[in-house]
Amino acid sequence: xxxxxxxxxxxxxxxxxxxxxxxxxxxxxxxxxxxxxxxxxxxxxxxxxxxxxxxxxxxxxxxxxxxxxxxxxxxxxxxxxxxxxxxxxxxxxxxxxxxxxxxxxxxxxxxxxxxxxxxxxxxxxxxxxxxxxxxxxxxxxxxxxxxxxxxxxxxxxxxxxxxxxxxxxxxxxxxxxxxxxxxxxxxxxxxxxxxxxxxx
Amino acid sequence: xxxxxxxxxxxxxxxxxxxxxxxxxxxxxxxxxxxxxxxxxxxxxxxxxxxxxxxxxxxxxxxxxxxxxxxxxxxxxxxxxxxxxxxxxxxxxxxxxxxxxxxxxxxxxxxxxxxxxxxxxxxxxxxxxxxxxxxxxxxxxxxxxxxxxxxxxxxxxxxxxxxxxxxxxxxxxxxxxxxxxxxxxxxxxxxxxxxxxxxx
DNA sequence: CGCGACGTTGATTTGCCTCAACGATTGTGG
DNA sequence: CCACAATCGTTGAGGCAAATCAACGTCGCG
Numbered sequence: 001x002x003x004x005x006x007x008x009x010x011x012x013x014x015x016x017x018x019x020x021x022x023x024x025x026x027x028x029x030x031x032x033x034x035x036x037x038x039x040x041x042x043x044x045x046x047x048x049x050x051x052x053x054x055x056x057x058x059x060x061x062x063x064x065x066x067x068x069x070x071x072x073x074x075x076x077x078x079x080x081x082x083x084x085x086x087x088x089x090x091x092x093x094x095x096x097x098x099x100x101x102x103x104x105x106x107x108x109x110x111x112x113x114x115x116x117x118x119x120x121x122x123x124x125x126x127x128x129x130x131x132x133x134x135x136x137x138x139x140x141x142x143x144x145x146x147x148x149x150x151x152x153x154x155x156x157x158x159x160x161x162x163x164x165x166x167x168x169x170x171x172x173x174x175x176x177x178x179x180x181x182x183x184x185x186x187x188x189x190x191x192x193x194x195x196x197x198x199x200x
Numbered sequence: 201x202x203x204x205x206x207x208x209x210x211x212x213x214x215x216x217x218x219x220x221x222x223x224x225x226x227x228x229x230x231x232x233x234x235x236x237x238x239x240x241x242x243x244x245x246x247x248x249x250x251x252x253x254x255x256x257x258x259x260x261x262x263x264x265x266x267x268x269x270x271x272x273x274x275x276x277x278x279x280x281x282x283x284x285x286x287x288x289x290x291x292x293x294x295x296x297x298x299x300x301x302x303x304x305x306x307x308x309x310x311x312x313x314x315x316x317x318x319x320x321x322x323x324x325x326x327x328x329x330x331x332x333x334x335x336x337x338x339x340x341x342x343x344x345x346x347x348x349x350x351x352x353x354x355x356x357x358x359x360x361x362x363x364x365x366x367x368x369x370x371x372x373x374x375x376x377x378x379x380x381x382x383x384x385x386x387x388x389x390x391x392x393x394x395x396x397x398x399x400x
Numbered sequence: 401c402g403c404g405a406c407g408t409t410g411a412t413t414t415g416c417c418t419c420a421a422c423g424a425t426t427g428t429g430g
Numbered sequence: 431c432c433a434c435a436a437t438c439g440t441t442g443a444g445g446c447a448a449a450t451c452a453a454c455g456t457c458g459c460g
Contacts (some may be wrong), residue, residue, distance in 0.1 A: 068351045076343065078310040089340045125325055132332035139339045140289045143276065146346045150382040151268045153415075173438065187416055189440055353447080373406065387448055389408055 001027050007035055007058045007108050010082050014056070018133055027126055032116040038062075038103035045101040051091040053111035054131075057083050061171045065179065066099045075180035078104075078168050079184025084134065085109075104172050149182055153192050157181050184189040201227050203362050207235060207258045208280045214256070218333055221326040227325055232316040238262075240305035245301040247289050251291040253311035260307025261371045265379065267301045275380035276306075278368050284334065285309075304372050349382055355391050357381050 002012070002023055007028055015021060015029070033056075038044060044062065045051055055062075057079045064085055065075045074105035076099060079085035092112065121128040148157055158181060162169055169177065178188040202212070202223055208230055214227070215221060220385060221237040233256075242279055244262065255262075257279045264285055265275045274301060277286035290297035291314065349355055358381060362369055369377065378388040 066347065072351070074347060074350055076347065088336065089343070092336055092340060097426085121329070125328070127326070128328060128332060129321070132328060132335065135332065136292055136338055138289065139335055139342065140292065142339065142342050142346065143288070146342065147266065147274060147276065148347070149348065150274055151272065160437080163426060175438070183324050185439070189292070190416095193435085376408070384449060385407070386409085386450085390448095393408085 003027075003030055005035075007110065008033075010058050011056050011110055015130055019126045019130045021124070021130075025124045025126060026110055027123065029120060032112045032120065033110040034112075036109045036111060038107045038109065040103060040106055043100055043102045045087060045090075045097055045099070047098060047100050048096045049090075050094055051087045052093065052094075052114050053086075053096055053115055054114070055085050055086055055101070056110045058108045058110050060105055060129055062101060062105040062109070062179075063104055063176060064098070064099045064101045065176075071177045074182070075176050078165070078172065078176075080168055080171070084119065085140075102171065104176070124178065144179065145196055154181060154183050154187060158188065159195070201286070203227075203230050205221045205235075208233075210258050211256050211310055214282055219326045219328075219330045220326070221363075225324045227327060228324065229320060231311040232312045232320065234312075236309045236311055238307045238309065240303060240306055241302055243302045244309065244369075245287060245290075246298055247298060247300050248296045249290075250294055251287045251297055252294075252314050254291065254314070254317055255301070257281055257285055257286050258308040258310050261304040261368065262301060262307055262309070263304055263372070263376060264299045264301045265376075273376075273379045274382070275376050276366070278372065278374055278376075278380065280321075280368055280371075304376070321352060348379065354381060354383050355395065358388065358391055359395070 002008075010167075011030065011033070012026065013024065020031070035058075036044065038060070045057070045064075047066070059081055062079045062085045063075050064077050064079075064087060065073050067073055077085060085101060087097040087099045087101065089095070094114075117127075121131075148160060152160070158177075161177065161181060174184040174188060178185045181188065183191075202208075211230065211233070211336075212226065212320040215269065216288065221229070235246065236255075244255070245264075245271070247266070253263075259281055262279045262285045263275050264277050264279075264287060265273050267273055279287060287297040287300060289295070294314075310337065319326075332362075348360065352360070358377075361381060372374045374388060379387045381388065383391075
């Protein structure tokens with residue numbers, strides 16, 4: 001009954017490690033998803049479009065980013081297998097997105113339409129619970145990142161990023177990491193040089 | 201049946217403007233709250249304590265902040281009437297808080313114990329829904345703030361703060377606003393001076 | 401009144417950005 | 431399969447925004 005497509009495995013694990021849900025309910029949930037395949041650098045959501053889906057990264061790596069008035073890119077979030085990625089503001093308010101969502105490498109995404117999900121919230125409490133807890137955790141993580149960004153110099157933030165996301169660091173170019181950390185590629189490059197000198 | 205204590209009014213409004221909930225359920229929810237009165241500068245949650253309550257500001261103004269290794273204060277959040285304030289990480293994981301929560305001016309807080317709230321989540325779906333939506337909105341707002349902090353100069357951030365939170369600006373000292381904006385009091389002072397010159 | 405908390409000012413230092421240029425690697429079309 | 435272009439990381443010079451440090455005025459409160 002539960003779909004045995006291997007793309008669904010990370011999602012099943014993601015749900016079951018957080019909430020108790022029986023097979024029938026889980027199946028209803030999974031059946032509401034559609035698969036999207038993306039090539040390297042392909043864009044899944046454009047600024048100005050409205051986000052109608054919650055999106056789960058099954059394979060590969062995505063990022064969301066925005067571009068300020070001076071043309072600078074800021075990476076908001078990376079997402080690898082097991083992460084949810086979205087422009088939540090656009091999704092929640094059904095207004096045009098301020099961010100882009102892009103595949104950094106070839107990726108497989110599972111997405112569920114907002115109408116289906118809202119209906120499921122009323123029908124399967126475990127699904128609503130799942131998203132409540134997910135968003136709580138995301139909030140805490142974001143708060144942590146915000147505080148680090150304000151209080152730590154770039155070197156600390158970079159080392160922290162490496163510790164926490166070694167698997168992300170390997171698949172994304174450095175200028176994206178710089179833009180995630182709120183720095184220029186040149187500055188990050190200089191910091192990396194320093195770190196290597198310190199080692200020897 | 202619904203408590204008519206005026207302190208509850210902001211909370212009742214807060215819930216009813218977001219979810220449909222009948223009087224009996226709302227009453228159950230409200231009865232789980234206790235009132236806490238705080239004097240100016242009194243601390244409600246100390247760093248190192250574990251947060252066992254969700255807290256709602258009924259009157260006055262609170263803030264949460266943390267102190268880094270160099271002794272600098274960073275204000276994470278202000279909360280006036282109608283806002284929820286907590287160290288969510290401590291609350292969710294039941295680990296020692298990394299932040300303080302403090303009354304900026306004399307304040308009245310309504311708080312519900314975690315055990316009561318978790319029980320209500322299972323019994324009254326509207327309560328779980330309420331918190332899911334609240335935390336979604338908080339996440340979006342925090343993301344917005346994080347992006348502004350990274351991409352805008354202090355002057356922009358200060359003007360934005362003023363526009364958005366004029367009612368907060370009036371009850372908190374300037375050095376706390378500076379610490380919220382990620383700047384020193386001296387720098388904010390200089391920026392304010394500039395703004396005034398521009399006006400004339 | 402006198403002390404402490406708060407905001408301001410100015411001099412100096414510093415972390416980070418900007419701009420320009422240059423290898424190295426990747427990928428692509430002829 | 432090679433040649434050329436584009437992408438990415440690095441380097442260094444110069445500049446600017448913001449932090450630091452120290453000092454001072456003012457207000458409110460015990």
